[in-house]
Amino acid sequence: MINKIVDTMSEAVAGLHDGASIMISGFGDAGAPAELIEAVIAHGATDLTIISNNAGSGETGIAALIKANRVRKVICSFPRQAASHHFDTRYRAGEIELELVPQGNLAARIEAAGAGLGAIFTPTGYGTLLAEGKETREIDGRNYVLEYPIHADFALVKARAADRWGNLVYRKVARNFGPIMAMAARTTIVQVAEVVDLGALDPEVIVTPGIFVNRVVRTSAAANA
Amino acid sequence: MINKIVDTMSEAVAGLHDGASIMISGFGDAGAPAELIEAVIAHGATDLTIISNNAGSGETGIAALIKANRVRKVICSFPRQAASHHFDTRYRAGEIELELVPQGNLAARIEAAGAGLGAIFTPTGYGTLLAEGKETREIDGRNYVLEYPIHADFALVKARAADRWGNLVYRKVARNFGPIMAMAARTTIVQVAEVVDLGALDPEVIVTPGIFVNRVVRTSAAANA
Amino acid sequence: MQRMDRTALAARVARDIPEGAYVNLGIGAPTMVANFLPRDKDVFLQSENGLLGMGPAPAEADIDWELINAGKQPVTILAGGAYFHHGDSFAMMRGGHIDICVLGAFQVSVHGDLANWHTGAPDAIPAVGGAMDLAIGARQVFVMMDLLTKTGDSKLVNRCTYPLTGLACVSRVYTDVGVFSVGPEGARVIEMVDGLTLDELRKMTGVELEMA
Amino acid sequence: MQRMDRTALAARVARDIPEGAYVNLGIGAPTMVANFLPRDKDVFLQSENGLLGMGPAPAEADIDWELINAGKQPVTILAGGAYFHHGDSFAMMRGGHIDICVLGAFQVSVHGDLANWHTGAPDAIPAVGGAMDLAIGARQVFVMMDLLTKTGDSKLVNRCTYPLTGLACVSRVYTDVGVFSVGPEGARVIEMVDGLTLDELRKMTGVELEMA
Numbered sequence: 001m002i003n004k005i006v007d008t009m010s011e012a013v014a015g016l017h018d019g020a021s022i023m024i025s026g027f028g029d030a031g032a033p034a035e036l037i038e039a040v041i042a043h044g045a046t047d048l049t050i051i052s053n054n055a056g057s058g059e060t061g062i063a064a065l066i067k068a069n070r071v072r073k074v075i076c077s078f079p080r081q082a083a084s085h086h087f088d089t090r091y092r093a094g095e096i097e098l099e100l101v102p103q104g105n106l107a108a109r110i111e112a113a114g115a116g117l118g119a120i121f122t123p124t125g126y127g128t129l130l131a132e133g134k135e136t137r138e139i140d141g142r143n144y145v146l147e148y149p150i151h152a153d154f155a156l157v158k159a160r161a162a163d164r165w166g167n168l169v170y171r172k173v174a175r176n177f178g179p180i181m182a183m184a185a186r187t188t189i190v191q192v193a194e195v196v197d198l199g200a201l202d203p204e205v206i207v208t209p210g211i212f213v214n215r216v217v218r219t220s221a222a223a224n225a
Numbered sequence: 226m227i228n229k230i231v232d233t234m235s236e237a238v239a240g241l242h243d244g245a246s247i248m249i250s251g252f253g254d255a256g257a258p259a260e261l262i263e264a265v266i267a268h269g270a271t272d273l274t275i276i277s278n279n280a281g282s283g284e285t286g287i288a289a290l291i292k293a294n295r296v297r298k299v300i301c302s303f304p305r306q307a308a309s310h311h312f313d314t315r316y317r318a319g320e321i322e323l324e325l326v327p328q329g330n331l332a333a334r335i336e337a338a339g340a341g342l343g344a345i346f347t348p349t350g351y352g353t354l355l356a357e358g359k360e361t362r363e364i365d366g367r368n369y370v371l372e373y374p375i376h377a378d379f380a381l382v383k384a385r386a387a388d389r390w391g392n393l394v395y396r397k398v399a400r401n402f403g404p405i406m407a408m409a410a411r412t413t414i415v416q417v418a419e420v421v422d423l424g425a426l427d428p429e430v431i432v433t434p435g436i437f438v439n440r441v442v443r444t445s446a447a448a449n450a
Numbered sequence: 451m452q453r454m455d456r457t458a459l460a461a462r463v464a465r466d467i468p469e470g471a472y473v474n475l476g477i478g479a480p481t482m483v484a485n486f487l488p489r490d491k492d493v494f495l496q497s498e499n500g501l502l503g504m505g506p507a508p509a510e511a512d513i514d515w516e517l518i519n520a521g522k523q524p525v526t527i528l529a530g531g532a533y534f535h536h537g538d539s540f541a542m543m544r545g546g547h548i549d550i551c552v553l554g555a556f557q558v559s560v561h562g563d564l565a566n567w568h569t570g571a572p573d574a575i576p577a578v579g580g581a582m583d584l585a586i587g588a589r590q591v592f593v594m595m596d597l598l599t600k601t602g603d604s605k606l607v608n609r610c611t612y613p614l615t616g617l618a619c620v621s622r623v624y625t626d627v628g629v630f631s632v633g634p635e636g637a638r639v640i641e642m643v644d645g646l647t648l649d650e651l652r653k654m655t656g657v658e659l660e661m662a
Numbered sequence: 663m664q665r666m667d668r669t670a671l672a673a674r675v676a677r678d679i680p681e682g683a684y685v686n687l688g689i690g691a692p693t694m695v696a697n698f699l700p701r702d703k704d705v706f707l708q709s710e711n712g713l714l715g716m717g718p719a720p721a722e723a724d725i726d727w728e729l730i731n732a733g734k735q736p737v738t739i740l741a742g743g744a745y746f747h748h749g750d751s752f753a754m755m756r757g758g759h760i761d762i763c764v765l766g767a768f769q770v771s772v773h774g775d776l777a778n779w780h781t782g783a784p785d786a787i788p789a790v791g792g793a794m795d796l797a798i799g800a801r802q803v804f805v806m807m808d809l810l811t812k813t814g815d816s817k818l819v820n821r822c823t824y825p826l827t828g829l830a831c832v833s834r835v836y837t838d839v840g841v842f843s844v845g846p847e848g849a850r851v852i853e854m855v856d857g858l859t860l861d862e863l864r865k866m867t868g869v870e871l872e873m874a
Contacts, residue, residue, distance in 0.1 A: 027499045027500075027518075027522075027536075028518060028522040029515055030499070030515060030516045030517075030518055031516070053536075077577070077578055077579050077580070078577045078578065078579040079575060079576075079577055080575045080576075080577035081577075084575075087575075088575055091575055092573075092575075098576075100576050100577070100578055101578075102578050102579075102580070102581070102582040102583055103498065103536075103540065103578070103579050103580040103583060104498075104540030104543060104544055104580060104582075104583030104587070105582075105583070107536040107537045107539070107540045108537070108540065108544075110537070111537045122544070123544065123586050123587075124544060124582045124583045124586055124587070125582050126586070126616075126617065127614055127616070127617040128582060128613065128614045128615065128616070129568070129613045129614075130578065130582065143617075170533075171516050172501075172514065172516040172517045172527075172533055173497070173499050173500045173501050173516060173517060173518060173533060174516040175500055175533055175534070175535050176499055176500050176535060176536050177535070177536045178535065179535040179537070180535055180536060180537045207535070
């Protein structure tokens with residue numbers, strides 16, 4: 001019997017290694033796997049590359065990971081936020097590398113990794129600073145930039161509910177990057193508010209089939225209030 | 226008030242023109258929009274390019290369109306079937322053009338069109354007859370073929386239910402090419418078994434948001450038994 | 451002359467959005483356009499963080515931090531709305547399925563180039579978000595901005611000096627003193643506020659202008 | 663020697679599929695492998711027409727033509743199964759998420775090249791379906807075939823003469839007379855049926871063979 005549900009946060013993040021690349025779902029706080037990020041901090045892995053839409057704000061989540069000095073590089077679309085001071089400080093000090101990617105290219109490159117494509121020609125960013133030095137091509141009268149897939153060793157994803165095969169459903173706009181990151185990482189780790197019986201999720205409404213999920217951990221009820 | 230529901234099959238296919246490219250959902254009979262194809266035959270448009278997984282079998286659907294001599298070209302992955310005699314005959318007579326595309330490349334090229342990508346490097350088909358003459362590239366030690374998006378003037382799609390904004394849900398494996406074709410065509414026309422009130426479809430389970438749908442027509446109950 | 455304030459400008463932009471349009475409203479002032487869309491007509495608002503059929507802000511008691519817009523403000527979803535992931539959301543954008551996108555800008559060129567993501571200041575922490583995708587994805591990009599900077603420089607320019615967001619992507623520019631079309635033919639004045647002349651507008655902007 | 667029939671061969675392949683594997687079974691003989699997977703272990707069957715967690719054929723009364731496999735035969739879905747569209751289905755395949763794919767073949771080369779979609783006959787109507795995607799997508803491709811054609815030619819070859827489906831994609835070949843590994847090092851014999859010798863196998867195939 002295959003059961004992807006693990007009991008503890010530390011089991012969930014077992015095997016994380018120094019230098020790992022980690023995708024982290026979320027747009028702002030919606031869909032951010034706060035408890036899993038806490039577990040990564042507790043685990044101790046360092047020299048991480050974080051792939052996420054933002055670079056953290058306030059004192060929790062990715063900001064806490066940066067504050068704890070575990071992050072070597074961030075690949076994201078929007079690091080600057082009202083309270084992104086931990087990122088800002090380290091970035092200005094030259095202690096953290098930034099690869100800035102337009103949000104849609106970030107999504108498309110993550111999708112390309114999940115789908116096994118070698119590269120994609122995307123129109124976004126053509127003629128801008130963010131395409132400097134990149135291969136371009138005119139196709140059918142429109143200009144495109146060649147962008148490569150973004151793979152990761154791990155994805156940390158927040159979903160609403162899962163079963164023991166790892167099938168996932170999400171909640172509202174907390175869905176955001178979860179489904180595509182789950183497809184692009186070698187090991188996908190998911191925190192959910194609820195674990196349901198196999199068969200309880202209608203096969204018509206499963207957003208992420210279990211094939212893309214390796215481990216699931218339930219957060220405490222309080223953490224999902 | 227926007228209402229994409231039309232009353233008749235002939236309204237549904239209005240504006241079809243000679244020489245149009247038409248995507249048709251379905252894998253075998255599952256998801257094939259039989260009534261819409263009948264309406265295309267009744268409409269009379271000819272010189273059509275059909276993009277679909279198969280090239281029809283028996284005497285109905287795409288086979289009937291080919292029998293009626295309306296099809297100039299087929300882009301598909303698997304034309305040969307037990308009862309694909311209408312395609313077979315015209316193909317052998319040189320009266321119909323065939324572009325054979327591996328099924329996953331067909332899907333990926335349709336997706337690329339819907340997503341506005343200029344081209345994609347896909348590993349499928351590398352080193353085979355179906356990649357002859359195509360640009361190839363080695364990326365990170367793996368070989369890829371450059372494939373271009375497949376757009377269409379129209380998509381004919383079968384779904385289970387829709388609301389007046391064109392939001393769609395499907396049924397079982399009849400989903401197949403419907404969602405990606407709806408995204409890739411300039412005008413997407415959908416036949417459904419059921420029209421529901423706005424708000425009746427849970428926003429979490431809508432598979433195709435109405436933005437990808439132009440017209441919806443309900444088939445008679447008998448046709449969906 | 452009677453300059454339009456942001457509210458009046460938002461109302462003006464809203465007038466050019468037809469029923470049935472799929473629309474993305476950028477962060478900041480463009481968000482206000484939603485307040486002036488006619489309630490009895492269906493206009494479909496997309497938020498690129500995964501929501502189509504976005505409704506107005508919720509009552510305080512109904513705030514749900516998993517139902518926010520791209521500006522991370524709480525919103526609601528209308529009956530008929532749908533959620534989707536970021537891949538599909540930006541496919542919607544990049545694939546040309548959004549009819550109109552309304553954006554703010556630092557500069558717009560007469561040919562429709564847009565600069566709205568980076569001031570070019572060397573010490574600025576760059577952040578682009580969805581700006582570049584919105585700029586090149588929507589069928590029409592409307593820019594909403596004051597015509598002049600606080601120091602009196604025109605933001606409608608012959609050539610952008612700030613880093614570009616997208617090339618030749620803007621079709622209309624709505625400003626506090628007038629509405630312009632921009633594109634391959636250069637800039638044209640669609641309307642001006644009362645008390646302003648074409649010559650004054652030419653002087654304010656320093657670009658070639660004709661009435662549309 | 664005691665050749666394995668198709669049923670025995672399907673059972674043999676099934677023995678090499680571990681619990682928890684995500685598996686795609688090709689059309690034809692490979693479909694039979696499902697019958698020999700242990701009922702008390704979770705093996706996840708994918709059907710590329712949009713189904714994961716495929717179950718056995720339904721009773722006649724339960725046939726639903728919108729629940730079919732890639733061979734267009736009626737199937738069922740297990741509790742825990744999921745439906746998805748063709749884009750996601752082939753992303754699953756091409757993206758390396760399927761552990762094992764079992765396919766039939768016209769020819770397999772000692773280096774793992776596969777020919778299984780076209781005989782090369784000039785009057786044949788070509789049809790490829792998902793064959794090329796399955797060949798290059800799965801982490802491991804198992805081929806299931808008779809070692810010899812009806813006319814006695816080896817289907818395990820130094821170089822395929824039929825049009826290729828994929829290059830260097832097969833890792834194991836299960837035949838009626840033995841199981842082979844193929845790949846960069848060439849072909850190796852993993853096991854033979856009783857009564858057969860390595861020398862006889864070399865003669866049958868005409869390719870260099872050593873025991874694995």
